Amino acid sequence: xxxxxxxxxxxxxxxxxxxxxxxxxxxxxxxxxxxxxxxxxxxxxxxxxxxxxxxxxxxxxxxxxxxxxxxxxxxxxxxxxxxxxxxxxxxxxxxxxxxxxxxxxxxxxxxxxxxxxxxxxxxxxxxxxxxxxxxxxxxxxxxxxxxxxxxxxxxxxxxxxxxxxxxxxxxxxxxxxxxxxxxxxxxxxxxxxxxxxxxxxxxxxxxxxxxxxxxxxxxxxxxxxxxxxxxxxxxxxxxxxxxxxxxxxxxxxxxxxxxxxxxxxxxxxxxxxxxxxxxxxxxxxxxxxxxxxxxxxxxxxxxxxxxxxxx
Numbered sequence: 001x002x003x004x005x006x007x008x009x010x011x012x013x014x015x016x017x018x019x020x021x022x023x024x025x026x027x028x029x030x031x032x033x034x035x036x037x038x039x040x041x042x043x044x045x046x047x048x049x050x051x052x053x054x055x056x057x058x059x060x061x062x063x064x065x066x067x068x069x070x071x072x073x074x075x076x077x078x079x080x081x082x083x084x085x086x087x088x089x090x091x092x093x094x095x096x097x098x099x100x101x102x103x104x105x106x107x108x109x110x111x112x113x114x115x116x117x118x119x120x121x122x123x124x125x126x127x128x129x130x131x132x133x134x135x136x137x138x139x140x141x142x143x144x145x146x147x148x149x150x151x152x153x154x155x156x157x158x159x160x161x162x163x164x165x166x167x168x169x170x171x172x173x174x175x176x177x178x179x180x181x182x183x184x185x186x187x188x189x190x191x192x193x194x195x196x197x198x199x200x201x202x203x204x205x206x207x208x209x210x211x212x213x214x215x216x217x218x219x220x221x222x223x224x225x226x227x228x229x230x231x232x233x234x235x236x237x238x239x240x241x242x243x244x245x246x247x248x249x250x251x252x253x254x255x256x257x258x259x260x261x262x263x264x265x266x267x268x269x270x271x272x273x274x275x276x277x278x279x280x281x282x283x284x285x286x287x288x289x290x291x292x293x294x295x296x297x298x299x300x301x302x303x304x305x306x307x308x309x310x311x
Contacts, residue, residue, distance in 0.1 A: 087118030110155025
């Protein structure tokens with residue numbers, strides 16, 4: 001399947017069956033930490049970037065064949081709200097399963113009432129907000145000229161008021177960029193206005209788009225959590241749940257299908273595929289020899305990527 005993947009272990013959503021509704025990398029941000037790598041182009045225009053009927057076909061097959069999963073998650077190789085027919089796909093998904101429907105978003109299009117109306121169909125909304133200081137926002141998220149942080153904050157406030165969905169706001173901290181006390185104070189003020197159900201604190205954990213972004217220490221993350229208050233939690237040290245057997249990913253094609261969406265360590269792939277460790281080692285070595293995948297070290301850990309996604 002081209003548009004669905006998993007279930008994969010998620011730090012926030014348990015076993016998540018993913019729906020990827022955009023071509024790589026269709027976005028209006030070019031975040032310095034993005035695990036998809038650097039962006040090829042910016043866009044703020046909503047459009048039919050991927051064929052909805054094919055996505056629906058894959059979605060129907062994925063839900064019926066996935067076995068147990070905790071959440072059906074709409075994500076994208078970019079920003080999912082850029083797809084003009086997101087609402088139609090969410091509505092269709094709700095006819096297929098009673099599992100919670102989640103949407104990941106960078107919150108940049110929430111000033112559009114139509115986008116907020118579509119997202120109201122979700123059970124769990126997972127927007128991101130890394131900084132509310134304009135200069136810091138530009139440095140860490142590198143937005144397109146059409147994006148303003150004031151509009152992002154206002155859209156988040158309106159979305160929370162207008163929907164009954166649970167909102168978990170993720171903040172990803174990069175050492176020396178948005179983790180100073182003044183960043184935390186400004187963020188806390190914005191959070192008080194947005195009123196998310198949770199604030200989930202994260203840091204760089206996979207190879208980023210740029211070489212220099214570094215993770216914030218665990219000690220500093222917990223200090224920030226205390227400053228942000230009782231709705232905040234650190235998710236960077238999440239312990240992944242085991243996947244059920246027979247995920248259907250124990251093939252070279254299955255491994256590449258998930259690596260397209262995120263770089264993984266050997267241990268990640270072992271959990272995802274359920275393969276024997278010796279067999280997986282041979283499989284990955286063969287894929288490296290054939291030029292299908294490559295390995296890159298980040299934070300002293302080797303990660304695997306599709307060959308055309310590694311510099």
